[in-house]
Every structure is written in structure tokens, then in C-alpha cells.
Amino acid sequence: MNNFWIENFRLVIITAALLFTVGLYCILVTRNMIRVLIGMELLTKAVTLLLVLAGAVTGRMAMAQALIITLIVMEVVAITVAAGVVVGAFRHTGNVSTESLDEAKG
């Protein structure tokens, strides 16, 4: 099992890098707050992939899985709270554009 992932180490790294690029691009280009959250999700998918790879290559999959579970819990909480912020901003400004938040005064 390990040998296969060691041989394909570069492929997994490149896939993770591409996922990260797509997520970062999504965050930088869009003005829709929900799309920003989707971009954040893609970034965490890349990190998850790298953690699994680290576990598969080093043979410490139990440690990698424990870290992934922690990451997923944090990710869910962050996304849910951020979704609440988006809904709150929509109720306040009437749209979900990041530009509308410029007018917020705290």
C-alpha cells in the first residue's frame, strides 16, 4: 500500500496544489460571500488530501485520521458560523456581496 503512494507522491501533491489553486482563485475573484465559503472548503479539501498522503507515506495513518477528524470538526463549525454571518449580512444589507460590507460601521 505504502509503495503505491510513494511512487505516486508527486501526483497527489500536484492534485492538492491544483485544488488549493482553484479554491484560492475562487476566493480572490468572487464577490459573493457564499462562494468565498465554497473556496475555503476547497482549500481545506487540499489540506485533507495532504494529511491523508502524509499518513499513507509514513505509515502513521491513525495519527493522520485523528488530525483529519479534528480538521473536519473545525471546518464544519467555521462554515456554519460563517453561514450565519452571511445570513445576518443579507438581512442587514439585502445582498450577499462582500462590497456591501464596506458600508458596515461595526
Added chain:
Amino acid sequence: MTIATYILFAAIVVCALWTVQASIVRAALGLAVVSVLLSVLMFQMGAPLAGVFELSVCAGLITVVFVSTISMTARLDAEASKALRAVRAKRFRPAIVAVACIGALLWISSYARDVSPVIGETAETVREVLWGPRRLDLVGQIIMIFVGVFGVVVLFKEKREKEIGR
């Protein structure tokens, strides 16, 4: 397994690209598809527990959160939606070029070519790790779950009539 795994990697990147280019509801569904593909990959890599978490939480719960948020925010009228679609297609087109360029650069560069990973098989189970060296993570997880619950209660609650009238 090799060809299927390569197809899986390609499908993950293609779905991610489709996610950023599609309309918002389709983007949420595309993200769920990326999660499903990633969980299949996790099963293949020998991480079944993480795969189950990814499948149930990321592909299930987070998709529900996104779809709920989208349904709670206003829908654009047909004209504005058409205009936005045209702009979106134009705006995200460079993403494909950027991904292709970065992929090619990484592929031809020497980075990750001379990797000599440390291989050390351990007989630890996830349970032993979570209750042993990573015990503090559980405390953090519990605190974060409480933060999430309070955050949702505060942020999603409807305004009372008194507050609206004020």
C-alpha cells in the same frame, strides 16, 4: 487500481473547476461531489474512518448548510441572473489556464521528485491516538462545537417584534 486512481484524481480537479464556475446551487452540489470523490480516495489510501467523516459530514452536512444559506438569501431576477452568468463565465475562465499552468510547472519542476519519505509502520489505532497523544484535540473539538452551537443560535435567530419596531 492505478488507472481508476488516476481517473479519480482527474475527476477531483475537474469537479473543483466546475464548482467555481457553476451557479451557486450547482457549486454547492459540485463541492459535495468533490467530497465524495475525496472520501473514495481516502478509502483507497487506507483511511476508512476519515473517509466516513468526509462522506457524512462534508458531503452531507456542509451541503445542507450551504443549500439552506442559499435558500435564506434572495434570488436574483431573471435579467440580473443572466448578466451575472455572463460575467461569471468570463471571470472564471482564467482559472482553467491558471490551474493548467501551475499543474504543468509542478509536473516539470524537480519539486517532489527526489522525495525520500520516512516509512515507519505503527500499530496505533485512531482510538489510541485520540485518547493518547492527541487528547487535547478533543477538548478543542468540544469547545469549538459549543462555539458553533452558540454562534448558530445567535446568528440565525429571528429579530423580535419589539426590536424591529424600535
